[in-house]
Amino acid sequence: MLELFHHGSSVCAAKVRLALGEKRLEWKGHYIDILKGEQFDPEYMKRNPKAVVPTLVHDGYTIVESTVICEYLDEIFPEPPLKPADARGRAEMRLWTKAVDELLHPMCAEITFASSHRHTIARLGPDGLAKFLASTPPISVTPEWHERKKVIVTEGFKAPRIERAFKLYDGFLAKMEGQLQQSPWLAGDTMSLADIAMTPYVTRLDMLSMSEMWTAQRPRVTDWFERIKARPAYQPALRDWCPPDLTNDLRTFGAQSWPEVKRLLAA
Ligand SMILES: N[C@@H](CCC(=O)N[C@@H](CS)C(=O)NCC(=O)O)C(=O)O
Known part of the structure; x- marks a missing residue:
């Protein structure tokens, strides 16, 4: 049996849900509300310290770590394969998944909290918020x-070095645009864990009403995202798990943040 501890707006959890969906695997979910602090439950932390x-x-x-989980799933359930057939392709794929884990993911956490999550968790009230922050x-x-x-929760867009997060994100979109000139998918001719790794991060910008970061000037990323969204596994894995109030927060607070983001990207 496959059981997944996950959350609706978590990019890393969405990555695993997408891999499970592409492989049409049945799984049982345990919902952990990371914006209410349920991840700090000592019982959960025995599984994920x-x-x-x-x-x-x-x-x-x-098993923890979304990229390791995806590779594990692809080994245990090889059909359909989510890794390129040749070693070079797999190396290219892993360069994407490594860069996502090391660079893009920490910046995604920053941009999401600066643009939206800080407003959502403010509803915990001053004591609840202090406890939430102290528990990390x-x-x-x-x-x-x-x-x-x-x-970032305290200072929002005034947090030191916040522009670094948006610029790095923009750099990933530029890198995608370049790669998609060479091949239909990020690591070659077939969709792979590289595309699965990037999907939640592009979706995050879309949900934050920031899709202009590619629609305005990156036609290949635009086309890639349309192809990704058309896959049957996309909607259930990426959108349906995000509760309507949280989807609404991301859209509304993200749209309010967009002029500031544009200014940071242009500076
Ligand atoms: N490297 C880990 C990162 C997991 C991670 O950062 N998860 C985020 C959601 S995407 C989280 O649970 N954050 C909890 C918090 O900020 O307290 C992975 O890929 O699984």
Whole structure:
């Protein structure tokens, strides 16, 4: 049996849901509301000491780290394959998944909290918010996340170095545009874990009403995203799990943030 501990707006959890969906696998979900602090439950942290989602449990075996989970699923359930057939293709694929984990993901957390999540978690009230921020373990999304989350929640777009996050994100879209000139998918002729890794991050910008970051000047990314969205696994994995009020927060607060984001990108 496959069990997934996940959350509706988590990019890493969406990545795993998409891999499960592409493989048409049945799974049982355990919803962890990371904007209410459910990830800090000591019982959950026994499975995932960084207090992050996702966590997969397969026949009693617990596995963390979304990219490792996706590779594991592709080995255990090889059809349809989500890795290129040749070693070079797999190397290209892993360069994408590594860059997503090391660079894009920490910046995605920053832009999401600066643009939207900080308004959502403000509803916890002053005491609830203080408890939420204090509960993040010393090593979480990144080794700096405990402090960085506090700064971004408090200062929003005035947080030091916040422009770095948006510029790095923009750089990933530029890199995608370049790659998609060479091949239909990010690591060659077939859709792979590279595309699955990038899908939640492009979707995040879309949900934040920031799709102009590619629709205005990146036709190949636009076309790639249309092809991704047309896949049957997309809607259930990426959109349906996000509760309507959270979808609404992302859209509304994101749209309010967009003029500031545009200014940071142009500076
Ligand atoms: N490297 C981890 C990162 C997981 C991660 O950062 N998850 C985020 C949601 S996408 C989370 O649970 N954040 C909880 C928090 O910010 O307290 C993975 O790929 O699974």
